[in-house]
Amino acid sequence: MIIWNAFNSLPTWHRKMVLILSIMVMMLAAWPSEQAVATRVNDDEPLADASPLDEGEAQPQALARRAAKPSYVTKQVKVRRGDNMGVIFQRIGLNTTDLHLIDQLDGSDPLRMLQPGQELTFKLTEQGELHSLYYPHSLEQALKVSRKDDSFVARPVRLELDTREQVARGEIRSSFWGAAAEAGMTEDQIMDLAAIFGWDIDFAQDLQPGDSFRVVYQDKYQDDERVASGDILAAEFINQGAIYRAVLNEDGNYYTPEGKAMRKSFLRAPVNFKYISSNFNPRRLHPVTGKVRPHNGIDYVAPVGTPIMAAGGGSVVAAGYNQFNGNYVFIKHAGNYVTKYLHLSKLSVNKGQRVKQGQTIGLLGGTGRVTGPHLHYEFVVGGVHKNPRTLDLPQAETLSGRELANFKLLAMPQLAKLDQLDKPELQLAQNKRTNGGN
Ligand SMILES: [Zn+2]
Numbered sequence: 160m161i162i163w164n165a166f167n168s169l170p171t172w173h174r175k176m177v178l179i180l181s182i183m184v185m186m187l188a189a190w191p192s193e194q195a196v197a198t199r200v201n202d203d204e205p206l207a208d209a210s211p212l213d214e215g216e217a218q219p220q221a222l223a224r225r226a227a228k229p230s231y232v233t234k235q236v237k238v239r240r241g242d243n244m245g246v247i248f249q250r251i252g253l254n255t256t257d258l259h260l261i262d263q264l265d266g267s268d269p270l271r272m273l274q275p276g277q278e279l280t281f282k283l284t285e286q287g288e289l290h291s292l293y294y295p296h297s298l299e300q301a302l303k304v305s306r307k308d309d310s311f312v313a314r315p316v317r318l319e320l321d322t323r324e325q326v327a328r329g330e331i332r333s334s335f336w337g338a339a340a341e342a343g344m345t346e347d348q349i350m351d352l353a354a355i356f357g358w359d360i361d362f363a364q365d366l367q368p369g370d371s372f373r374v375v376y377q378d379k380y381q382d383d384e385r386v387a388s389g390d391i392l393a394a395e396f397i398n399q400g401a402i403y404r405a406v407l408n409e410d411g412n413y414y415t416p417e418g419k420a421m422r423k424s425f426l427r428a429p430v431n432f433k434y435i436s437s438n439f440n441p442r443r444l445h446p447v448t449g450k451v452r453p454h455n456g457i458d459y460v461a462p463v464g465t466p467i468m469a470a471g472g473g474s475v476v477a478a479g480y481n482q483f484n485g486n487y488v489f490i491k492h493a494g495n496y497v498t499k500y501l502h503l504s505k506l507s508v509n510k511g512q513r514v515k516q517g518q519t520i521g522l523l524g525g526t527g528r529v530t531g532p533h534l535h536y537e538f539v540v541g542g543v544h545k546n547p548r549t550l551d552l553p554q555a556e557t558l559s560g561r562e563l564a565n566f567k568l569l570a571m572p573q574l575a576k577l578d579q580l581d582k583p584e585l586q587l588a589q590n591k592r593t594n595g596g597n
Contacts, residue, residue, distance in 0.1 A: 373395045473492035
């Protein structure tokens with residue numbers, strides 16, 4: 160399997176870091192104490208020896224203080240289940256009067272919502288008194304509390320995240336999920352990739368070994384560590400020889416290189432592929448008759464309770480039970496389309512109700528005439544059963560005029576990046592180009 164994952168913008172980031180470090184050094188020289196705190200947001204030691212306490216202090220005093228070199232003890236505390244600030248203060252032997260003062264501060268509320276696994280950094284004086292505390296409470300926000308006069312001040316600190324453009328490529332051997340994860344994509348991004356092509360490809364049943372994908376995406380980094388996944392900017396999926404390509408437009412939607420919306424009136428599959436144990440079902444047997452695809456529908460085998468989605472928006476024309484269908488839902492869509500969902504364990508909609516595409520209409524089950532739990536799905540056009548996986552589905556909106564022109568300008572370089580992913584030896588060239596553009 161050929162899979163790789165390149166960190167495109169590393170050299171650029173490197174340059175930025177050198178610049179930032181130079182500025183820090185200059186600032187430190189000019190204004191030693193306060194700037195040290197302000198610029199150390201992403202540092203391993205968020206509490207530098209200085210604090211806003213020094214702010215506004217006369218120079219000689221500050222110098223005297225430095226001469227005396229007050230030293231602090233840093234304590235890192237990992238939040239355990241059931242912890243609150245009171246428990247933690249007791250555990251490390253801090254004064255509860257200080258905690259009361261901190262609790263009264265404007266902006267200290269994040270301290271009331273500690274989550275297990277988070278980390279607090281306390282800085283204590285040699286006498287064991289609280290000097291300051293630092294609490295990164297979300298990916299992009301931290302809280303700093305410092306002693307000031309007879310009380311404390313609380314100050315929010317914004318944590319900067321780097322956005323880096325990445326590329327990934329994978330070829331499916333045993334599962335799409337495995338190939339995408341191996342290519343370095345996060346769970347969210349794998350789901351996003353499947354959603355982008357979910358109107359064209361039935362990820363639950365249509366994937367074949369040898370299918371492949373190429374993706375340009377963003378990741379968010381903090382201190383050189385990936386902390387969040389960003390958007391997929393462009394992607395290609397080759398399914399059974401058919402090539403599908405999509406580029407993210409400024410409007411937040413994905414379009415083909417020609418400007419046609421990826422979103423269509425119907426999803427290819429009413430079940431999310433992540434619930435299907437095997438995505439390769441070339442000759443699925445009917446659970447009752449044992450024949451290959453003998454009937455007017457498609458069977459999806461997944462655990463009982465798997466959410467079943469409306470393939471398209473419409474209204475529920477039937478929702479009930481009989482001995483053959485078990486619990487069933489029929490939905491009528493614009494343009495003389497009807498979709499049918501059988502053998503459900505639970506119905507989530509009523510007759511007459513409007514439903515949106517992707518809305519959960521019930522849970523997979525084994526009710527009615529079946530030998531095992533599965534969803535039986537039918538797609539009916541003008542009274543005739545069709546195979547929704549091969550049918551040309553109604554096209555949604557298409558970009559035109561200035562919108563199309565703008566999209567093409569945006570799409571061209573992204574598609575070029577996908578093209579360059581073809582051959583591993585072109586990877587380096589692409590990295591250089593991307594860096595130049597940053
Ligand atoms: Zn069936």
